[in-house]
Amino acid sequence: MSGALKENPGKPSEVEYTHFKDLQALEMERGRLYxxxxxxxxxxxxxxxxxxxxxxxxxxxxxxxxxxGTRTVENVLDNGRFxxxxxxxxxxxTDSTLGDLDEDxxxxxxxxxxxxxxxxxxxxxxxxxxxxxxxxxxGESELHVVKARAGDVMRAESFRMVLNRGIYAVIESLIAxxxxxxxxPLVLRERIAEMNRVARKVGGPREKEAMRRIIQALESKIS
Amino acid sequence: MSGALKENPGKPSEVEYTHFKDLQALEMERGRLYxxxxxxxxxxxxxxxxxxxxxxxxxxxxxxxxxxGTRTVENVLDNGRFxxxxxxxxxxxTDSTLGDLDEDxxxxxxxxxxxxxxxxxxxxxxxxxxxxxxxxxxGESELHVVKARAGDVMRAESFRMVLNRGIYAVIESLIAxxxxxxxxPLVLRERIAEMNRVARKVGGPREKEAMRRIIQALESKIS
Numbered sequence: 170m171s172g173a174l175k176e177n178p179g180k181p182s183e184v185e186y187t188h189f190k191d192l193q194a195l196e197m198e199r200g201r202l203y204x205x206x207x208x209x210x211x212x213x214x215x216x217x218x219x220x221x222x223x224x225x226x227x228x229x230x231x232x233x234x235x236x237x238g239t240r241t242v243e244n245v246l247d248n249g250r251f252x253x254x255x256x257x258x259x260x261x262x263t264d265s266t267l268g269d270l271d272e273d274x275x276x277x278x279x280x281x282x283x284x285x286x287x288x289x290x291x292x293x294x295x296x297x298x299x300x301x302x303x304x305x306x307x308g309e310s311e312l313h314v315v316k317a318r319a320g321d322v323m324r325a326e327s328f329r330m331v332l333n334r335g336i337y338a339v340i341e342s343l344i345a346x347x348x349x350x351x352x353x354p355l356v357l358r359e360r361i362a363e364m365n366r367v368a369r370k371v372g373g374p375r376e377k378e379a380m381r382r383i384i385q386a387l388e389s390k391i392s
Numbered sequence: 393m394s395g396a397l398k399e400n401p402g403k404p405s406e407v408e409y410t411h412f413k414d415l416q417a418l419e420m421e422r423g424r425l426y427x428x429x430x431x432x433x434x435x436x437x438x439x440x441x442x443x444x445x446x447x448x449x450x451x452x453x454x455x456x457x458x459x460x461g462t463r464t465v466e467n468v469l470d471n472g473r474f475x476x477x478x479x480x481x482x483x484x485x486t487d488s489t490l491g492d493l494d495e496d497x498x499x500x501x502x503x504x505x506x507x508x509x510x511x512x513x514x515x516x517x518x519x520x521x522x523x524x525x526x527x528x529x530x531g532e533s534e535l536h537v538v539k540a541r542a543g544d545v546m547r548a549e550s551f552r553m554v555l556n557r558g559i560y561a562v563i564e565s566l567i568a569x570x571x572x573x574x575x576x577p578l579v580l581r582e583r584i585a586e587m588n589r590v591a592r593k594v595g596g597p598r599e600k601e602a603m604r605r606i607i608q609a610l611e612s613k614i615s
Contacts, residue, residue: 204563220566259562259595259602266566267609307574329553337560339482340427343443343489351530372482379482386490 180273181286186323190229194322195255195289195331197225202371204332206254206265207233208275208282208290209244216275216282217244218265222371223253229319231293234303237311245315249295253319254284255331278323288328292320335372338364339379346387354391361387403496404509409546413452417545418478418512418554420448425594427555429477429488430456431498431505431513432467439498439505440467441488445594446476452542454516457526460534468538472518476542477507478554501546511551515543558595561587562602569610577614584610 189195197203207221217240224232231253235242245251256262261284264270276285283290299314342364345357361384368376412418420426430444440463447455454476458465468474479485484507487493499508506513522537565587568580584607591599 220563257559259559259599260605262559262562262566263602263605266570267605307571332559332563334560334563336480336482336485336555337557339485340443340555340557343485347489348530376482379486382483382486382490 180271183276184286184325184327186289186325189322189324191322192225192228192231192291192319194324195291195328197331198373199225199227201225201333201335201373204262204334206256206261206284206287207241208252208254208284209241209248209250210275210282211240211244211247214282216270216272217241218254218261218270218274218284220262220266221253226316230296231317231319233315233317235313235315237313242313245295246298246313250281251293251295251317252278252281252283252290253293254287255289255328256284256287257329257332278321283323287325289322289324289331291322293317294320333371335368335376338367338372339376339383342380342383346383346390349387349390357387357391403494406499407509407548407550409512409548412545412547414545415448415451415454415514415542417547418514418551420554421596422448422450424448424556424558424596427485427557429479429484429507429510430464431475431477431507432464432471432473433498433505434463434467434470437505439493439495440464441477441484441493441497441507443485443489444476449539453519454540454542456538456540458536458538460536465536468518469521469536473504474516474518474540475501475504475506475513476516477510478512478551479507479510480552480555501544506546510548512545512547512554514545516540517543556594558591558599561590561595562599562606565591565603565606569606569613572610572613580610580614 202222202224205221205223206218208216208218210216219241221233226232274285275282281292294317296316296318301312301314303310303312342361345360349357365380365384368380425445425447428444428446429441431439431441433439442464444456449455458468497508498505504515517540519539519541524535524537526533526535565584568583572580588603588607591603
């Protein structure tokens with residue numbers, strides 16, 4: 170740890186990036202939804218960061234589902250641009266959910282802002298926006314479906330992977346399965362059903378197949 | 393996809409590994425617990441694979457908590473050796489939990505068996521075994537605390553990271569937090585408490601600090 174880091178613990182150092190042309194450089198697969206930090210900015214280039222699930226729909230296309238009334242959706246609708254940032258740092262996810270990141274957490278790249286020190290990021294330009302009303306067990310909410318095209322894909326040495334909750338849903342389900350005999354079958358079934366929803370929403374074919382096998386094994390164990 | 397792969401879909405291809413001397417090559421950090429596949433074998437070299445949490449305790453030391461009555465603990469006590477295998481494949485975790493992996497899922501390395509096609513693996517030799525009785529909300533169980541020393545650390549090109557549930561516990565908690573107004577406060581608190589247990593058990597300092605901030609924000613939101 171350098172002295173500079175100690176004096177200013179919040180500000181990550183600048184990082185060097187290598188430029189790539191599409192999302193394969195980040196091993197993002199079509200049909201999977203990734204947990205990322207989306208950075209947007211207003212007319213005065215004041216940055217905003219929010220944890221957003223980004224659906225990969227092709228080698229240079231993504232779809233975001235943005236809730237009405239957030240700064241992210243305002244900024245995206247205003248200027249049609251944003252960056253998708255990759256990190257595995259729990260404090261970045263936490264601080265950008267609970268409040269605002271400090272100004273010095275943003276860096277400039279061309280006329281975009283991105284998360285300073287991110288393991289990777291890509292620039293994105295909005296292709297289309299559709300408004301829809303989503304009804305689920307949490308009630309009714311207005312959503313903007315934003316389709317966007319990735320531009321420059323920038324990867325740092327520190328890049329490992331883009332966070333995907335699919336494998337986690339499988340592991341959680343397996344842990345619940347091994348504890349089945351100590352669990353209330355109702356609670357257990359509800360937990361596994363929730364993890365199945367997660368795997369189907371964010372995962373790939375192997376996560377979905379894994380959940381199918383777990384549910385089948387569970388039903389013959391507890392019935 | 394080659395014809396050979398199609399004919400025998402279950403068997404992964406052999407992989408080339410680079411040899412390293414300690415667990416830093418896998419970016420394993422002291423104090424974190426990782427989700428791995430532990431491979432053991434009996435006197436006839438019949439392999440067994442089981443998903444096991446492996447606590448990193450130093451740059452070449454790990455601790456495993458093994459439940460009584462499993463083939464893993466029998467094999468480990470019998471011959472004092474095993475391999476720790478790294479994969480992100482949900483079907484390997486699933487199939488090794490629900491039943492046995494096929495024989496052709498194991499490969500030989502020196503006089504060890506490891507998971508064929510694993511992103512990485514390391515050989516381990518038992519240093520000490522202590523028996524203890526664990527009492528928790530799931531009841532009472534006999535545990536073997538196995539301390540072991542890592543030998544050869546083998547990493548393939550496909551290696552990205554060793555699975556750690558800490559970041560996922562934080563993400564799950566943040567999702568629960570953003571839905572707080574639609575949730576039963578009791579259910580919400582219980583869910584966050586469970587995720588806090590996971591983060592404290594498996595995570596590093598940043599996951600623990602993230603959970604502290606989430607719980608603090610949640611308490612001022614719902615109280």
